[in-house]
Amino acid sequence: MRKILFVGMPGSGKGTQADFLKKRGFAHISTGDLIRKGWKRKDPLVMPYRESIEAGNFLPDSAVFPLVEKATKNTEGFKGYILDGAIRNLNQAKIFVQKGFFDEVFFFKLDEKTAIKRIVNRAKKSKEKRKDDSSDVIKKRFDVYYSETQPILDFLKTKTKYHEIDASPSPEKIHREVLKELGIK
Numbered sequence: 001m002r003k004i005l006f007v008g009m010p011g012s013g014k015g016t017q018a019d020f021l022k023k024r025g026f027a028h029i030s031t032g033d034l035i036r037k038g039w040k041r042k043d044p045l046v047m048p049y050r051e052s053i054e055a056g057n058f059l060p061d062s063a064v065f066p067l068v069e070k071a072t073k074n075t076e077g078f079k080g081y082i083l084d085g086a087i088r089n090l091n092q093a094k095i096f097v098q099k100g101f102f103d104e105v106f107f108f109k110l111d112e113k114t115a116i117k118r119i120v121n122r123a124k125k126s127k128e129k130r131k132d133d134s135s136d137v138i139k140k141r142f143d144v145y146y147s148e149t150q151p152i153l154d155f156l157k158t159k160t161k162y163h164e165i166d167a168s169p170s171p172e173k174i175h176r177e178v179l180k181e182l183g184i185k
Contacts (some may be wrong), residue, residue: 002026002080003072003101005087007149007156008108010141011115012167013105016083019106020173020175024184025079025141029071031086032124035059056140058088058148061152065095072101080086088144093152106178108167112142 003027006014018028035053038046045063046053052064053059059067072132075081085101087093096102119138156162165182167174 001078002104002181003039003083004080004104004119005083005096005102005156006085006088007105007153008114008167009110009115009145009149011073011118012108012110013033013118013171014084014108016109016171017106017175017178018084020171021082021178024179027075027078027081029068029075029081029086030082030084030161031059031064031068031122032073032084038128055182056137058144061089061092064088064092065099068101070094084174087149087152089156090152091146093155093159097156103159104161104163106165106175107153107156107179108165110167114168115142 006018007016015028015030015032018030019098022028032172035046035049037043039050045067046059049059049063058064058166064086070079072083085095086101116138155156163178165174165177165181
C-alpha cells in the first residue's frame, strides 16, 4: 500500500490532486475534512478546538494523531492513501515519519498571490461557507504555514521519497506530473 503525504500552502491544490487520485483507487484523507465532519458529529476529540481552528490555528498534536490514525485504518481495499494537510509542524512530521504513516511526500510549490486568488475563488463558488476562507483567517493561515509548516520540508527531504511539484499550471497538468512521479500511466 502506498502511503503518501501532500504538503503545500493553503490553496496549492492538495485536495484537488488527492481527489483526482481517488479515481485511481487511493483514499483521500483530509485532516480539514475529518475535523469538519467531527464538528457535525460533535466529536469530543475536535469540538474543544473549533473556535481556534476557525480562527486559522491548527488542531493540536494530541488530537491530530488519533484522528489520522483512525482514518488510515479504514483504507483496506485501496491502492494507498493520500494524507492531505495532516502534518503542520516539525514535531508532527517527526512522529508521523517514526510511526510510518507515509513514505512518500509531494510538495506542491506555489506563490502566495496565486494561492490567495484560488482560495478567494473557492470561497465564492463553494456551497459550504468555510470560516477559514475569510480574508482575516487566510492571512493567519499563511502566517502559520510560513512559521510552522514550511520548515518541515528540509526534514521531509531527508526522511522520505520527496517530490516537488510546480502547482501553478492547470489542475490537469499538475495531475499528469503527479502520475508521472508516482509511475502510474
